[in-house]
Structure formats: C-alpha cells, structure tokens
Amino acid sequence: xxxxxxxxxxxxxxxxxxxxxxxxxxxxxxxxxxxxxxxxxxxxxxxxxxxxxxxxxxxxxxxxxxxxxxxxxxxxxxxxxxxxxxxxxxxxxxxxxxxxxxxxxxxxxxxxxxxxxxxxxxxxxxxxxxxxxxxxxxxxxxxxxxxxxxxxxxxxxxxxxxxxxxxxxxxxxxxxxxxxxxxxxxxxxxxxxxxxxxxxxxxxxxxxxxxxxxxxxxxxxxxxxxxxxxxxxxxxxxxxxxxxxxxxxxxxxxxxxxxxxxxxxxxxxxxxxxxxxxxxxxxxxxxxxxxxxxxxxxxxxxxxxxxxxxxxxxxxxxxxxxxxxxxxxxxxxxxxxxxxxxxxxxxxxxxxxxxxxxxxxxxxxxxxxxxxxxxxxxxxxxxxxxxxxxxxxxxxxxxxxxxxxxxxxxxxxxxxxxxxxxx
Amino acid sequence: xxxxxxxxxxxxxxxxxxxxxxxxxxxxxxxxxxxxxxxxxxxxxxxxxxxxxxxxxxxxxxxxxxxxxxxxxxxxxxxxxxxxxxxxxxxxxxxxxxxxxxxxxxxxxxxxxxxxxxxxxxxxxxxxxxxxxxxxxxxxxxxxxxxxxxxxxxxxxxxxxxxxxxxxxxxxxxxxxxxxxxxxxxxxxxxxxxxxxxxxxxxxxxxxxxxxxxxxxxxxxxxxxxxxxxxxxxxxxxxxxxxxxxxxxxxxxxxxxxxxxxxxxxxxxxxxxxxxxxxxxxxxxxxxxxxxxxxxxxxxxxxxxxxxxxxxxxxxxxxxxxxxxxxxxxxxxxxxxxxxxxxxxxxxxxxxxxxxxxxxxxxxxxxxxxxxxxxxxxxxxxxxxxxxxxxxxxxxxxxxxxxxxxxxxxxxxxxxxxxxxxx
Numbered sequence: 001x002x003x004x005x006x007x008x009x010x011x012x013x014x015x016x017x018x019x020x021x022x023x024x025x026x027x028x029x030x031x032x033x034x035x036x037x038x039x040x041x042x043x044x045x046x047x048x049x050x051x052x053x054x055x056x057x058x059x060x061x062x063x064x065x066x067x068x069x070x071x072x073x074x075x076x077x078x079x080x081x082x083x084x085x086x087x088x089x090x091x092x093x094x095x096x097x098x099x100x101x102x103x104x105x106x107x108x109x110x111x112x113x114x115x116x117x118x119x120x121x122x123x124x125x126x127x128x129x130x131x132x133x134x135x136x137x138x139x140x141x142x143x144x145x146x147x148x149x150x151x152x153x154x155x156x157x158x159x160x161x162x163x164x165x166x167x168x169x170x171x172x173x174x175x176x177x178x179x180x181x182x183x184x185x186x187x188x189x190x191x192x193x194x195x196x197x198x199x200x201x202x203x204x205x206x207x208x209x210x211x212x213x214x215x216x217x218x219x220x221x222x223x224x225x226x227x228x229x230x231x232x233x234x235x236x237x238x239x240x241x242x243x244x245x246x247x248x249x250x251x252x253x254x255x256x257x258x259x260x261x262x263x264x265x266x267x268x269x270x271x272x273x274x275x276x277x278x279x280x281x282x283x284x285x286x287x288x289x290x291x292x293x294x295x296x297x298x299x300x301x302x303x304x305x306x307x308x309x310x311x312x313x314x315x316x317x318x319x320x321x322x323x324x325x326x327x328x329x330x331x332x333x334x335x336x337x338x339x340x341x342x343x344x345x346x347x348x349x350x351x352x353x354x355x356x357x358x359x360x361x362x363x364x365x366x367x368x369x370x371x372x373x374x375x376x377x378x379x380x381x382x383x384x385x386x387x388x389x390x391x392x393x394x395x396x397x398x399x400x401x402x403x404x405x406x407x408x409x410x411x412x413x414x415x416x417x418x419x420x421x422x423x
Numbered sequence: 424x425x426x427x428x429x430x431x432x433x434x435x436x437x438x439x440x441x442x443x444x445x446x447x448x449x450x451x452x453x454x455x456x457x458x459x460x461x462x463x464x465x466x467x468x469x470x471x472x473x474x475x476x477x478x479x480x481x482x483x484x485x486x487x488x489x490x491x492x493x494x495x496x497x498x499x500x501x502x503x504x505x506x507x508x509x510x511x512x513x514x515x516x517x518x519x520x521x522x523x524x525x526x527x528x529x530x531x532x533x534x535x536x537x538x539x540x541x542x543x544x545x546x547x548x549x550x551x552x553x554x555x556x557x558x559x560x561x562x563x564x565x566x567x568x569x570x571x572x573x574x575x576x577x578x579x580x581x582x583x584x585x586x587x588x589x590x591x592x593x594x595x596x597x598x599x600x601x602x603x604x605x606x607x608x609x610x611x612x613x614x615x616x617x618x619x620x621x622x623x624x625x626x627x628x629x630x631x632x633x634x635x636x637x638x639x640x641x642x643x644x645x646x647x648x649x650x651x652x653x654x655x656x657x658x659x660x661x662x663x664x665x666x667x668x669x670x671x672x673x674x675x676x677x678x679x680x681x682x683x684x685x686x687x688x689x690x691x692x693x694x695x696x697x698x699x700x701x702x703x704x705x706x707x708x709x710x711x712x713x714x715x716x717x718x719x720x721x722x723x724x725x726x727x728x729x730x731x732x733x734x735x736x737x738x739x740x741x742x743x744x745x746x747x748x749x750x751x752x753x754x755x756x757x758x759x760x761x762x763x764x765x766x767x768x769x770x771x772x773x774x775x776x777x778x779x780x781x782x783x784x785x786x787x788x789x790x791x792x793x794x795x796x797x798x799x800x801x802x803x804x805x806x807x808x809x810x811x812x813x814x815x816x817x818x819x820x821x822x823x824x825x826x827x828x829x830x831x832x833x834x835x836x837x838x839x840x841x842x843x844x845x846x
Contacts (some may be wrong), residue, residue, distance in 0.1 A: 380447035380786060382793065382815050383454065398815055400824035402483050409484025413792030420790055421481055422488020422501065423508035423662070423688065 011415035013351040013378075014298055014308045014341060015407070017073065018334050019066055019266075020316030020360030022372040022391050026324060034324055034362060035373070036390045038331035042339035043375070043389035046354055050377035052386040053399025055407060057358050061369035064404075066316070069357035070269045074309070075408030076246060084171060084241020085265060090161045092268030095153055097243050102169045102200055105239045106152075106160040107177065108133065108232035111212075115185045115234070117178060121158040122232035125224075130154035132220050133232055140210050148203055152235075155264065162237055164203060170196035176208055177236035185234060204237055211235040248274025249307070253417045258301045260294055261285075261311035270309060287314040287326060291333045295340035302345060306415065312337070319360035327362055342377075351378030351414045353407065354389070371401060378414060434838035436774040436801075437721055437731045437764060438830070440496065441757050442489055442689075443739030443783030445795040445814050449747060457747055457785060458796070459813045461754035465762035466798070466812035469777055473800035475809040476822025478830060480781050484792035487827075489739070492780035493692045497732070498831030499669060506594060507664020508688065513584045515691030518576055520666050525592045525623060528662045529575075529583040530600065531556065531655035534635075538608045538657070540601060544581040545655035548647075553577035555643050556655055563633050571626055575658075578687065585660055587626060593619035599631055600659035608657060627660055634658040671697025672730070676840045681724045683717055684708075684734035693732060710737040710749060714756045718763035725768060729838065735760070742783035750785060765800075774801030774837045776830065777812070794824060801837055 025031040056062070057069035058078060067088050068078035087103040097103050108130055110119040134154040142148055148166035155161060172191040178184065188204040190197035212234055215221060221231040249257045251274070259270030260278050262285035267277055280297045282290030289312065298310045312334055318327035341352065359370040373394035375386070384398035395401070402410070412418040448454040479485070480492035481501060490511050491501035510526035520526050531553055533542040557577040565571055571589035578584060595614040601607065611627040613620030635657055638644060644654040672680045674697070682693035683701050685708035690700055703720045705713030712735065721733045735757055741750035764775060778797040781790050796817035798809070807821035818824070825833070835841040 380449075380784070382448060382456075382818070384815060384818070396819075398818045400477065400818060402824070406479075406483035409482065409792055411484070413484040413486060416787060416789075418484055418486050418792045420486040420488055422491030422505060 010306065011349050011351070012302050012306055013353065013411045013415050014302065014310055014345070015073070015411065016310045016338060016341075016352065016354045017070065017312070018315045018331070018354070018356050019311065019313045020319045020358055020367065021331065021334070021356035022359040022370065023319065023327070024359070024361050024363060024368070024370065026362060028324065033391050034327040035331055036392070038328045038335070040331060040335035040389060042335045042342055043354060044387065045342065046338065046352060046377045047375040047389035047394065048387045049383060050375045051381045051384055051399055052373065052375045052389075052394040052397025054371040054391070054395045054401050055355055055374050055404055056371050056401065057404040059403065060371065063367040063369045064358045065367065066357050067265050067269055069404060070266055070311075072404030073355070073357065073407050074249065074269070074273055075252070075405060076273065077405060081244035081246050083244050084239045086161070086239040087241040087243050088268035088272065089265045090163055090268065091243070091271045092264030092266065093153065093155050093161055095151060095161055095163055097163055098165065099243055099245055100167070100169060102164045102171045102240050102242055104162040104204075104237040106162050107236045108154070108158045108160060109234045109236045110230040110232065111185060111234040117181050117183055117185060117234070117236070119230045120177070120179070120181060120236065123230040124157050125232050127154070127157060129220050129224065129232065130158065130160065133215060133218060134160060136214055136218060137211055137235070140207070140214060142203065142206070146203065150207065158232070160235065162207070162235070164200065168196045169200045170194060171200070171240040171242050172197040173201045173204065173240050175238035176204065177238040179238070185236065188237070208235060208237070243272055246273065250274050253412050255306040255412070255417055256304070257307040257309070258305040259309045259311070260297050260301065261309065262289060263313045266311050275309065276305065285313040287317055287330055289314055291337040292340060295337040298341055299344045302350065306417070307411070315356070316360050319362050320365050322362050322365050324362045348379050351376060351381070351411060353411055355407070374399065374407065376411070376414070381414065433729065434772050434774070435725050435729055436776065436834045436838050437725065437733055437768070438496070438834060439733045439761060439775065439777045440493065440735070441738045441754070441777070441779050442734065442736045443742045443781055443790065444754065444757070444779035445782040445793065446742065446750070447782070447784045447786060447791065447793065449786060451747065456814050457750040458754055459815070461751045461758070463754055463758035463812060465758045465765055466777060467810065468765065469761065469775060469800045470798040470812035470817065471810045472806060473798045474804045474807055474822055475796065475798045475812075475817040475820025477794040477814070477818045477824050478778055478797050478827055479794050479824065480827040482826065483794070486790040486792045487781045488790065489780050490688050490692055492827060493689055495827030496778070496780065496830050497672065497692070497696050498675070498828060499696065500828060504667035504669050506667055507662045509584070509662040509664040510666050511664070511691035511695065512688050513586055513691065514666070514694045515687030515689065516576065516578050516584055518574060518584055518586055520586055521588065522666055522668055523590070523592060525587045525594045525663050525665055527585040527660040529585050530659045531577070531581045531583060532657045532659045533653040533655065534608060534657040540604050540606055540608060540657070540659070542653045543600070543602075543604060543659065546653040547580050548655050550577070550580060552643050552647065552655065553581065553583065556638060556641060557583060559637055559641060560634055560658070563630070563637060565626065565629070569626060573630065581655070583658065585630070585658070587623065591619045592623045593617060594623070594663040594665050595620040596624045596627065596663050598661035599627065600661040602661070608659065611660070631658065631660070666695055669696065673697050676835050678729040678835070678840055679727070680730040680732070681728040682732045682734070683720050683724065684732065685712060686736050689734050698732065699728065708736040710740055710753055712737055714760040715763060718760040721764055722767045725773065729840070730834070738779070739783050742785050743788050745785050745788050747785045771802050774799060774804070774834060776834055778830070797822065797830065799834070799837070804837065
C-alpha cells in the first residue's frame with residue numbers, strides 16, 4: 001500500500017463534479033460545446049498535465065440522474081443500490097431515514113373539488129406558508145393499529161418530504177402525483193402483490209385524504225384565498241424509496257471522505273455512503289453560488305480528509321434553462337474555482353479529477369446518454385497528449401472510455417487505497 | 424471456422440506475459456516508464472505491425488494479483504473461479520489438489536513459549552532442514568474418526584503447503600498466521616456457521632498443536648539451537664482455498680494449450696485450466712532466468728500445441744525491489760526473447776500477443792490498478808498507427824481499452840477457435 005512519503009504525508013484526492021457540464025455541439029457556438037467555447041486555462045492545465053478520458057456515468061446511451069450518476073462515480077453500482085430519489089433527498093435535507101423506512105418527494109399542490117390538479121406547485125408557495133401547513137399536517141395521527149409513524153417536512157417553496165417509519169413497509173408502490181395538471185390525483189397502487197406493498201399504498205392513500213382534509217380547512221389557505229393566491233390544499237407524493245444497505249466509503253477503502261455540495265439530493269447520496277457533509281456559507285446550488293468559498297472549503301477539507309467530493313450544480317441549471325451564454329460563464333467560474341484548488345494543494349501528494357455527472361444538452365434541455373469528459377492530474381499519472389479539457393479532446397486521452405463505477409477505484413488506486421484482488 | 428491453409432497448417436498463438444512489466448511514469452526517467460525508457464526493437468516491431476490497446480486485467484483501478492490476472496487473461500472470470508492462492512500454489516508445486524480438498528500456504532516460523540511469533544520465516548530456514556522437519560510432520564496421524572488425510576510439503580526455504588483431503592471440508596476459515604511478529608499464533612475460526620467450516624477450523628487447530636509438539640522435540644531444531652539459528656517450531660497457515668471447478672481450455676476452445684512458467688503460482692493456474700506444463704532448464708522465476716531457453720521452448724512447444732503461455736516473472740521482482748535500472752534491463756532481455764520467437768515462427772500462421780499481468784509501480788513497489796499495454800501481431804489483425812510498445816502509446820491503439828477476460832476470446836477468434844454465439 002502506498003502511504004505517502006517519509007514525512008508522513010498521505011496521498012489525497014479531490015473529485016470535482018460539475019453537474020450536467022458536458023453538452024452536445026451547438027450551432028450558435030459554431031458547433032462547439034459550451035465547455036469547448038469557454039475560456040478555461042485551469043481545466044486545460046489539468047487536461048494537459050494529466051491523463052484524460054471519457055466516462056459513461058452509467059452505461060453508453062443511458063441518461064443518468066444526478067443521484068445515480070453520483071452513486072456510480074463514488075464506486076457504487078446504481079443498478080444494485082439505487083432505490084428512488086425520495087430517500088436520498090430526505091437524507092440530504094437532514095431528515096433521518098432508517099433502513100426499512102419509505103420516503104417520498106412531495107409537492108404542495110392546488111386541486112379542485114374533483115381532486116383535479118390545477119397547479120402542481122400551489123403557486124410556488126412561500127416557505128413561510130408551507131412551514132405552517134407542514135406543522136399542522138405533522139399533528140395528524142395514523143391509527144395506532146398500523147404501528148406506523150410518519151414525518152412530513154417542507155423544504156423549499158412547494159417541495160416537501162414524507163417519510164414512513166414502521167415495520168413491513170415497501171417502496172414498491174406508485175405515485176399519487178400525476179406529474180401534470182388537469183389530471184386527478186392518482187390513487188397509489190402496489191407494484192407487487194405483497195402485504196407490505198399493499199399496506200404501504202393504503203397508508204399513503206389514507207394520509208393523502210387526511211392531508212387534504214386538514215389543508216382545506218387551514219387558516220393559511222383561507223388567507224391565501226383572500227390574497228388571491230392558489231390554495232395549497234393537496235400533497236402529491238412521488239418516488240417512493242428506501243435507504244439502500246451498502247458499505248460506506250470508509251468501510252470500503254479505509255478513507256475519511258467529505259462532501260461539499262449544496263443541493264440536498266447530492267448531499268443525501270454523500271450521507272448514505274458515509275461522507276462528512278461540509279457546509280459552506282454562500283454555497284447555494286444555483287448559478288449565484290460562491291465558487292471561491294467552495295474552493296477554499298475543499299482545500300481546507302483536504303487537511304482533515306483523504307477524499308473530497310466538490311460538487312457544483314450551476315452548470316446543470318443553466319443547461320435545463322437552455323442558457324448557453326450562462327453555461328459558458330459558469331464553466332469559467334468553475335475554472336477559477338479549480339485554479340484556486342490547483343494553486344493551494346501539494347501537487348506531489350494530491351490527485352485532482354474533474355468530470356461531469358452527466359451530459360445535459362442545452363438544446364434538448366434534458367439529461368442525455370452521451371459520455372462526459374474526465375481528466376486526472378497528480379504524481380505518476382500516465383500523462384497523455386491531450387492539451388484541452390473538453391468532451392471531444394478528452395476522448396483522445398490515455399484513459400480511453402471507462403464507466404462511472406470505474407472512477408473511484410481508479411482514484412483509490414492512485415492514492416494507495418485500492419485493495420488487491422488475488423496474490 | 425478458420426482451419427489454417429490448404430497445406431494443413433493450423434493457426435497458433437503465443438501469449439507472452441511479463442509479470443508486473445507495466446509501470447507509472449517515474450521522475451528519474453524524465454517521467455517515462457521503465458518500459459518506455461527501454462530499448463526494445465522487437466516489442467516495438469510487434470506494436471508497429473500489430474494492433475495495440477490497453478487492458479484492465481480485472482477492472483479499472485483494481486490492483487490484481489498475478490493469480491487472478493492470469494486466470495482472467497486465460498479467459499476465466501476471477502470473481503467467479505478464484506478461491507485463494509493456497510490451492511493454486513500447491514498445484515503449481517506438483518501437489519495434487521482434488522475438488523473438495525482445502526489447501527493452505529504455510530510458513531515454518533519461530534514462536535516463544537506463549538506462541539508469540541518471533542520470526543515468520545524461522546530465519547529463512549534452509550531447504551535441507553525444512554525437508555527433514557516436513558517428513559516428520561507428515562508422519563502425524565489425524566484421528567481416524569475424522570476421515571481426513573493431510574499432505575504437508577516444504578517447497579522453498581520456509582515455505583510449505585498443507586492440503587486437507589476428505590469429505591465435508593470448507594475453505595471458509597481464517598488464518599493461523601498473524602502475518603506479523605510479536606503477535607500470538609491465531610486460532611483458526613470458521614467464517615460461517617456450517618458443519619464443514621467448523622470442522623475444518625478444528626482440524627487445522629488440531630494439526631497446528633500437533634505440528635508444534637513434533638517440531639519442538641525435533642533433533643533438527645536442537646541442532647539449530649546449537650548453531651544459534653532460530654528454531655522452526657511452528658507452522659503458520661494462511662489463504663485456505665480449494666480448486667475451482669471450471670472447464671479446461673481444451674473443453675472451451677478445443678485447443679491443446681501449454682504453459683512455460685517457472686513460478687509455482689502461475690504453474691498452478693495453468694495446471695487447473697488444463698494446460699501442459701513445460702519445464703525449461705534454467706528458467707527460475709528470477710531476473711537471472713534463462714530468457715533464451717524460454718524463447719526456444721516456446722517455439723518448440725508451438726509445434727505440438729495450439730496455444731502457448733510464455734510467462735516471465737523477473738519484471739515484477741525488479742519492480743517490488745524498486746530497482747528501475749534492473750527493470751529496464753529485464754525488459755530489454757524480454758525483448759530479445761521475443762525477437763527469437765518472432766524470427767522462428769511462421770508469421771503467416773502464428774499470432775503473438777504481448778502484455779503484462781498487472782502494473783507494478785517501481786515507486787510504490789506495489790501492484791497497482793492501472794491498465795497494462797497489449798499488442799497482437801499476426802496475419803489479418805487490424806494494424807493501427809502505434810509504432811512503439813508502451814503503456815501510453817498502446818492506449819492509442821485500435822483495441823482501445825478491454826478487460827483481461829476479453830483477451831483469450833480475442834486470440835481464439837484470431838486462430839479460428841472461438842465459438843459463434845447465435846446463427
């Protein structure tokens with residue numbers, strides 16, 4: 001095992017993931033991608049001095065979610081461990097989800113008397129109103145015979161989390177959220193004929209009815225009507241999921257890992273794999289996030305941790321908005337962020353990998369199944385001839401094409417933490 | 424199926440594996456690898472006239488053992504068939520291990536009265552002493568009620584092999600070897616609550632006690648004490664394993680395969696997959712091995728066999744010693760060895776593949792998870808633009824990046840021995 005040098009310094013790794021940074025060539029950029037069009041001397045420096053390649057986050061052509069892609073890039077097989085976004089987002093919002101619990105992503109919504117959805121976000125209800133409503137919903141009691149407790153928490157605007165806790169629950173159930181307006185709230189149904197799934201579906205349907213009753217009569221909604229705001233008289237649930245049982249990164253690699261990420265979904269992923277969550281003032285998960293504060297936090301975290309995930313959401317936000325100009329500007333800010341990291345770590349003992357968790361096309365405004373670029377810099381990497389960081393230049397690099405799941409073992413092997421298989 | 428030509432000549436393949444030949448760029452070589460720094464006209468000739476690529480012996484980032492990597496490169500899934508080094512090394516040392524047997528790698532060691540290990544190698548005891556001690560240990564009889572026989576054989580210096588033979592044995596047990604000094608000999612424990620594992624653990628503990636008793640009283644050890652040599656009064660066991668059940672190469676591909684390898688671990692792998700083991704005078708598994716004798720043996724073997732594995736250990740030895748200069752010299756000797764092969768086979772009917780079983784870094788002195796280069800020369804391969812054999816040049820080759828398990832099917836396809844899947 002490689003344990004650093006005589007001075008007792010140990011090897012460290014930073015994995016920087018820019019959410020949805022990879023893109024497709026765009027006509028208005030002369031068929032360049034936003035990444036290729038950006039001025040990014042530090043990304044190019046990493047590509048030039050490092051080893052490059054492309055990564056299929058999940059597998060070629062499979063458009064990943066940020067949750068499955070991040071799980072994969074942390075070395076977990078998402079086909080095996082992923083069980084829905086609900087639980088991961090709940091965990092990332094600071095809600096405890098235990099093995100066996102079932103968690104949902106919820107929306108405050110507006111429905112008419114026939115339970116037809118008029119507004120899936122209840123007019124993007126303000127946090128203040130949502131919090132008051134949530135407090136009332138939490139006071140509902142399920143029949144004691146069920147032996148199930150629930151936790152309902154509003155997070156941001158119309159977004160909320162529901163967690164069911166008790167024996168014999170199952171996440172093999174459908175959504176109540178029709179995911180569109182002008183449709184009725186759906187009855188939740190079991191995906192399988194098991195006692196657990198049938199019972200869990202019943203509980204969610206029961207809660208949905210109770211929630212509706214309490215919300216209809218709630219003073220906050222009376223006020224909203226007066227203020228001509230859409231009432232938040234329904235809770236829509238989707239993405240039932242549990243917490244997968246899996247070994248932590250510490251158990252797998254004997255490392256102390258930390259995560260710098262603002263969005264709750266990524267924080268949830270990092271928490272379930274046992275990473276320390278580092279809070280950074282000014283890190284918001286939006287294009288206005290404080291990039292330099294994140295860079296400084298990453299450099300600091302490296303003093304106490306072996307492995308730091310540095311996640312930036314903003315590139316994905318701009319892509320979903322189809323805002324090419326903003327995406328280029330964000331890449332350039334990420335580049336400066338990485339410049340600070342490069343200038344403030346010991347290059348002899350630190351490996352830095354930069355990638356995207358998936359391609360988000362600014363044209364289709366969707367996650368796409370195209371591979372993403374990666375570059376790894378650090379002592380002894382097999383430097384190749386690539387001189388620019390980009391989707392196409394990196395494809396000519398020495399790593400060739402790997403899977404998301406291969407990235408973590410590759411980094412762990414570089415910092416001497418990979419376990420040998422065989423003798 | 425390709426059956427050679429009208430003259431009745433059939434196609435043949437040589438797979439040359441240089442153990443641990445791949446490396447990382449090294450500062451003292453101007454950030455070249457030893458392979459890149461070596462003068463190797465024949466390796467370059469193979470790369471230039473052939474098709475090149477890189478191989479992950481197991482998977483990206485996973486540091487392989489030579490046993491798992493060789494199994495993979497012979498086309499077997501090591502995750503499925505590998506069950507510990509003990510049995511493979513036993514087989515390679517000429518000890519018969521049958522399905523159901525459990526084999527261990529053992530050390531003659533020195534312990535004090537409290538069974539604390541003082542020297543794990545009993546002063547690297549000479550073969551002569553070890554052989555005498557082993558003969559006495561072999562005379563021990565296990566209670567007939569157990570219905571188990573054992574074979575104990577000393578191999579080189581302090582190294583020995585123990586094989587248990589009988590019904591209801593299991594390799595799911597721990598080691599007695601603490602793998603360090605100043606610790607007590609460990610009690611062997613079952614890894615699972617099965618009759619087989621519990622019984623096997625008991626048998627090993629019983630034998631350990633009996634071995635200790637016989638060794639303590641042994642005249643050889645009385646002599647050693649007089650000669651001020653550490654006594655060999657304990658046998659430490661580790662790596663319990665059985666022989667995996669798997670089809671032979673002959674069964675899989677209808678070929679007659681042969682192996683030229685000096686080290687017992689590789690010979691064991693080759694024997695369990697049904698290869699003929701060819702003994703070569705002067706082949707030692709050390710840097711002083713007779714490279715040309717191996718080359719001549721490989722060319723000869725090709726007259727009677729379809730497929731010859733030509734394995735050289737020396738590159739790995741130099742890497743583990745961190746001896747960069749020696750590693751370069753060994754690469755140059757391997758190059759000459761391959762030159763002889765190239766000059767003495769019929770190029771129209773022979774395919775030669777050259778690779779390493781894993782990367783061994785001369786800096787970390789460990790097996791690492793980096794990929795290894797490969798080049799394949801022979802009639803009709805898709806020759807690419809690579810002109811030099813090396814870790815980075817081959818990464819630009821036409822094979823791109825494949826897994827160890829893909830190599831054998833690739834070679835079998837070239838010599839017309841791959842079975843079609845589908846119609």
